[in-house]
Amino acid sequence: xxxxxxxxxxxxxxxxxxxxxxxxxxxxxxxxxxxxxxxxxxxxxxxxxxxxxxxxxxxxxxxxxxxxxxxxxxxxxxxxxxxxxxxxxxxxxxxxxxxxxxxxxx
Amino acid sequence: xxxxxxxxxxxxxxxxxxxxxxxxxxxxxxxxxxxxxxxxxxxxxxxxxxxxxxxxxxxxxxxxxxxxxxxxxxxxxxxxxxxxxxxxxxxxxxxxxxxxxxxxxx
DNA sequence: TAAGCAATTAAGACATTAGTTAAATGTATA
DNA sequence: TATACATTTAACTAATGTCTTAATTGCTTA
Numbered sequence: 341x342x343x344x345x346x347x348x349x350x351x352x353x354x355x356x357x358x359x360x361x362x363x364x365x366x367x368x369x370x371x372x373x374x375x376x377x378x379x380x381x382x383x384x385x386x387x388x389x390x391x392x393x394x395x396x397x398x399x400x401x402x403x404x405x406x407x408x409x410x411x412x413x414x415x416x417x418x419x420x421x422x423x424x425x426x427x428x429x430x431x432x433x434x435x436x437x438x439x440x441x442x443x444x445x446x
Numbered sequence: 447x448x449x450x451x452x453x454x455x456x457x458x459x460x461x462x463x464x465x466x467x468x469x470x471x472x473x474x475x476x477x478x479x480x481x482x483x484x485x486x487x488x489x490x491x492x493x494x495x496x497x498x499x500x501x502x503x504x505x506x507x508x509x510x511x512x513x514x515x516x517x518x519x520x521x522x523x524x525x526x527x528x529x530x531x532x533x534x535x536x537x538x539x540x541x542x543x544x545x546x547x548x549x550x551x552x
Numbered sequence: 553t554a555a556g557c558a559a560t561t562a563a564g565a566c567a568t569t570a571g572t573t574a575a576a577t578g579t580a581t582a
Numbered sequence: 583t584a585t586a587c588a589t590t591t592a593a594c595t596a597a598t599g600t601c602t603t604a605a606t607t608g609c610t611t612a
Contacts, residue, residue, distance in 0.1 A: 582584085
């Protein structure tokens with residue numbers, strides 16, 4: 341189940357912070373690591389987990405690897421779950437469908 | 447940070463399923479446990495964690511303990527995080543504020 | 553090819569989580 | 583009080599998660 345991996349990915353504060361950083365702009369693995377107190381390998385594992393969950397994508401660019409956020413997947417999963425739990429939130433539901441129809445439009 | 451406990455609580459499939467069950471109706475601890483393959487003590491720990499996170503509330507009723515969902519806290523946290531990550535989703539943002547102003551209205 | 557930097561993978565230590573069964577606590581009732 | 587049932591807590595084991603440092607891989611450039 342895809343939601344399993346996504347919620348597991350979101351269960352870590354550093355990983356949520358990575359997503360917040362990437363919400364503003366693309367960043368290389370090193371740029372991300374420099375924002376945290378932990379080692380680069382630790383960040384690399386977090387990034388790998390986020391990518392497996394489908395929340396970020398990576399692209400090698402020369403000697404760097406650039407990461408970017410997959411907003412659709414994140415927003416769809418969170419709002420989808422919120423609706424499962426809180427189904428009477430009709431207006432929220434409509435807006436989310438609208439949102440989902442955009443392509444990575446953030 | 448409150449969001450930490452909430453996302454940690456959501457990182458478990460059984461706990462998300464408990465929330466889904468409670469979204470339809472109040473249930474006693476035993477009724478919840480009967481819906482899962484695991485033991486009652488295991489479910490009791492899941493419920494305790496959900497309550498610590500503020501996602502459910504409990505009330506002793508005679509010899510039973512009845513659990514109910516705190517929809518506000520769940521929806522606010524999820525949509526709040528989604529907006530932090532996806533701030534340009536203006537319409538979604540507006541609807542959520544409307545939703546938040548209702549009291550447990552689900 | 554060799555040297556240097558970016559990033560990932562490997563190996564291992566440590567803490568946390570999630571389940572089990574057994575015991576304890578709380579309430580209802582004979 | 584004694585018994586029964588619902589629930590939680592305790593004690594323990596097994597599995598997972600998250601770091602660390604060291605080694606490896608990949609690209610760039612001299």
